[in-house]
Amino acid sequence: MTPQPRPVGRPGASLRLVETSLDEPPLSRQERKERTRQALLNAALAQLEDRSFGAMSLREVSKAAGITPTAFYRHFDSMEELGLVLVDDSFASLRELMRAGRSEVAEPGDDIRTSAAILVRHVQEHRLHYRFIARERSGGIASLRAGIAREIHSFSSELVGDLRRYPVLGELDTPSLDMIASLFVTVMVATAERLLDAPEAEGEIRARTEDQMRIIVLGATQWHRV
Amino acid sequence: MTPQPRPVGRPGASLRLVETSLDEPPLSRQERKERTRQALLNAALAQLEDRSFGAMSLREVSKAAGITPTAFYRHFDSMEELGLVLVDDSFASLRELMRAGRSEVAEPGDDIRTSAAILVRHVQEHRLHYRFIARERSGGIASLRAGIAREIHSFSSELVGDLRRYPVLGELDTPSLDMIASLFVTVMVATAERLLDAPEAEGEIRARTEDQMRIIVLGATQWHRV
DNA sequence: GTGTTCGGTGAACGGCTGTGCACAAACGTA
DNA sequence: TACGTTTGTGCACAGCCGTTCACCGAACAC
Numbered sequence: 001m002t003p004q005p006r007p008v009g010r011p012g013a014s015l016r017l018v019e020t021s022l023d024e025p026p027l028s029r030q031e032r033k034e035r036t037r038q039a040l041l042n043a044a045l046a047q048l049e050d051r052s053f054g055a056m057s058l059r060e061v062s063k064a065a066g067i068t069p070t071a072f073y074r075h076f077d078s079m080e081e082l083g084l085v086l087v088d089d090s091f092a093s094l095r096e097l098m099r100a101g102r103s104e105v106a107e108p109g110d111d112i113r114t115s116a117a118i119l120v121r122h123v124q125e126h127r128l129h130y131r132f133i134a135r136e137r138s139g140g141i142a143s144l145r146a147g148i149a150r151e152i153h154s155f156s157s158e159l160v161g162d163l164r165r166y167p168v169l170g171e172l173d174t175p176s177l178d179m180i181a182s183l184f185v186t187v188m189v190a191t192a193e194r195l196l197d198a199p200e201a202e203g204e205i206r207a208r209t210e211d212q213m214r215i216i217v218l219g220a221t222q223w224h225r226v
Numbered sequence: 227m228t229p230q231p232r233p234v235g236r237p238g239a240s241l242r243l244v245e246t247s248l249d250e251p252p253l254s255r256q257e258r259k260e261r262t263r264q265a266l267l268n269a270a271l272a273q274l275e276d277r278s279f280g281a282m283s284l285r286e287v288s289k290a291a292g293i294t295p296t297a298f299y300r301h302f303d304s305m306e307e308l309g310l311v312l313v314d315d316s317f318a319s320l321r322e323l324m325r326a327g328r329s330e331v332a333e334p335g336d337d338i339r340t341s342a343a344i345l346v347r348h349v350q351e352h353r354l355h356y357r358f359i360a361r362e363r364s365g366g367i368a369s370l371r372a373g374i375a376r377e378i379h380s381f382s383s384e385l386v387g388d389l390r391r392y393p394v395l396g397e398l399d400t401p402s403l404d405m406i407a408s409l410f411v412t413v414m415v416a417t418a419e420r421l422l423d424a425p426e427a428e429g430e431i432r433a434r435t436e437d438q439m440r441i442i443v444l445g446a447t448q449w450h451r452v
Numbered sequence: 453g454t455g456t457t458c459g460g461t462g463a464a465c466g467g468c469t470g471t472g473c474a475c476a477a478a479c480g481t482a
Numbered sequence: 483t484a485c486g487t488t489t490g491t492g493c494a495c496a497g498c499c500g501t502t503c504a505c506c507g508a509a510c511a512c
Contacts, residue, residue, distance in 0.1 A: 029479055029488065036489085052366035054281040058470065069470075071490050078470095138360045138419060140278035149423070176437075183413070183438045190412040193364060197375070211402075212409045219445030255509055259459070284500065295500075297460050304500095454512085461506075468499070476491070482484090 037075045039065040041089065044082055045128040053083055053132070054140040083136070083144050090129035091151040097122045098158060112217065116210045119188055120202060123195045134193050156185045168221045180220050187212050263301045265291040267315065270308055271354040279309055279358070280366040309362070309370050316355035317377040323348040324384060338443065342436045345414055346428060349421045360419050382411045394447045406446050413438050 027035070043064035047056050058079050062072045076082045101118050123130050136144045137152075159181040163169050169177070191209045195202065253261070269290035273282050284305050288298045302308040327344050349356050362370045363378075385407040389395050395403070417435045421428065 032479095033489070050366065050368070052278040052280050054278050055366055057468080059468075067489090068491060070472085070492085073471085074489055134364045135366065138364065138422075140276065140281055140361065142276070145423075179434055179437050180441065182434065183441060186412055186416040186438075187409070189416075196364075197371075208405055208408065211405050212412075215406065215409060215445035215449060216441060217445070218448045219441035219443070222444045222448070223441060255458070258509090262459080283498080285498075293459090294461060296462085296502085299501085300459055455510105456512100457508105457510075459506105459508090461504100463503085465502080466500100469497080471495090473494085474492095477489090479486105479488075481486085 033075075036065060036067060036071075039067075040072065040075055040082065041086060044079075044086060045132060048128065048132050048135060052139055053079075053136050053144065080141065080143060083141060084147055086129075086132055087136075087144060087147040087151065090126075090133050091148075091155075093122075093126050093129050094151070094155065098155070102162070112210055112213045116191075116206050116213065119191060119209070120195060120206045123192045124199060124202065127196065127199070130192050131196050134189075134196055137189075152185065152189075156181050159184060169217075172220070172223065176223060180216065180223075183216055184213065187216070259301075262291060262293060262297075265293075266298065266301055266308065267312060270305075270312060271358060274354065274358050274361060278365055279305075279362050279370065306367065306369060309367060310373055312355075312358055313362075313370060313373040313377065316352075316359050317374075317381075319348075319352050319355050320377070320381065324381070328388070338436055338439045342417075342432050342439065345417060345435070346421060346432045349418045350425060350428065353422065353425070356418050357422050360415075360422055363415075378411065378415075382407050385410060395443075398446070398449065402449060406442065406449075409442055410439065413442070 040061060043061050044053075044056065047061060047064065056079065058072055059069045061079070061082075062069045076085070097118060100122070101115060104114055104118065107114075133148055137148050139145060156178075160174070160177045163177055163181055163184075169180070172180070187209065191205060194205050198205070266287060269287050270279075270282065273287060273290065282305065284298055285295045287305070287308075288295045302311070323344060326348070327341060330340055330344065359374055363374050365371060382404075386400070386403045389403055389407055395406070398406070413435065417431060420431050424431070
């Protein structure tokens with residue numbers, strides 16, 4: 001069976017992907033490249049809505065980004081490399097969350113409420129990134145899993161520093177603080193996952209997260225290592 | 227390009243897949259069917275070691291099970307149906323864990339230690355099932371995610387019943403118990419995931435899980451709803 | 453002993469996959 | 483203005499994908 005030649009336009013016909021409005025200045029080559037690079041990342045992120053990263057195809061992502069599969073290689077060596085960039089981007093967004101959490105001056109005793117609120121809001125505002133992390137945290141591709149695990153671990157370490165500044169908790173020894181921080185992170189991850197599955201239940205989820213964090217703090221203040 | 231005919235054996239040549247030893251009685255048709263069905267399930271479970279379910283192919287699973295892709299349909303309508311059976315099987319194994327937990331008569335005050343031990347042992351002994359659940363809990367295929375969520379929820383409900391039988395916790399109201407049970411489940415899931423990633427760190431992981439459960443119990447005994 | 457049921461087979465299909473290649477047009481620079 | 487670099491193009495290839503089909507032989511029911 002010979003593949004019949006399809007009627008096509010001449011090769012290299014239209015290079016201009018994005019219509020620039022008439023009065024805007026034409027984009028530089030760098031800017032155009034960055035633009036399609038972002039288009040690829042966004043396309044991949046969008047596809048992750050209903051399939052896992054490992055089940056995604058280079059061709060589909062390229063098509064969704066508006067370029068041919070061959071042009072994909074002008075930006076990434078492979079889908080895996082794109083995935084690693086996605087991990088970085090996602091956690092950049094998470095670090096932003098932490099900064100917000102630290103700067104937001106909480107009423108004393110109200111820290112938990114504001115922490116939960118910040119977390120919930122941030123997840124809702126970065127659904128695609130969080131979905132990606134949630135999917136690939138236990139997903140099929142080893143390098144992504146490793147990258148995500150590393151980032152979460154570093155997040156947990158920063159949290160230890162934060163906890164140390166609190167009146168009662170600050171007196172605990174480092175292993176205990178590690179253990180408690182990891183418990184907090186576990187709750188936060190679970191909250192994010194629940195929120196992704198049921199965004200409309202935001203209220204309940206936030207309330208439950210607050211209570212669970214309070215339980216932990218309550219337990220932690222009673223904690224003394226043997 | 228015409229596909230060239232490959233040299234092959236006659237159709238329907240060898241129907242006997244499994245070599246039966248000489249003195250064993252020949253297997254009945256039902257037994258043979260059940261056997262290849264299990265081979266398919268095991269093959270799928272094994273493939274999940276390094277790819278997600280959505281990235282798995284019917285052909286590969288069939289080949290790994292020792293049958294042709296066509297024969298797959300004698301057992302399942304689709305890969306998705308196979309996946310749902312896998313969910314059921316995995317949670318059957320989990321319910322077994324709960325039964326073990328209840329029957330194991332714990333020294334009073336030692337419940338947490340034995341609970342953690344049972345969990346850790348069970349995960350180690352059913353790695354493939356737990357890996358599957360961990361992967362697909364946030365994975366790409368909606369029906370699997372839904373099935374897993376349902377089972378975990380029911381697990382959490384049973385745990386509420388257990389908690390109610392404890393001296394101090396039993397006095398808490400139902401919403402509080404729900405919240406605390408879900409916190410326990412969250413910790414258990416996180417423990418299982420950590421264990422899958424680093425089976426050799428079993429000791430540390432178990433110790434940390436015990437401590438985190440103690441924190442929760444400590445906090446829960448101080449808990450009183452507004 | 454005879455006919456039926458059923459778990460298997462291999463060939464074939466149309467479609468999608470990643471990747472290599474040669475080429476073109478726009479951009480940037482001398 | 484001329485020239486090289488860069489970012490895109492289309493075509494081609496070989497390989498895997500799910501699924502349909504007709505067929506086969508062992509196991510079963512009578």
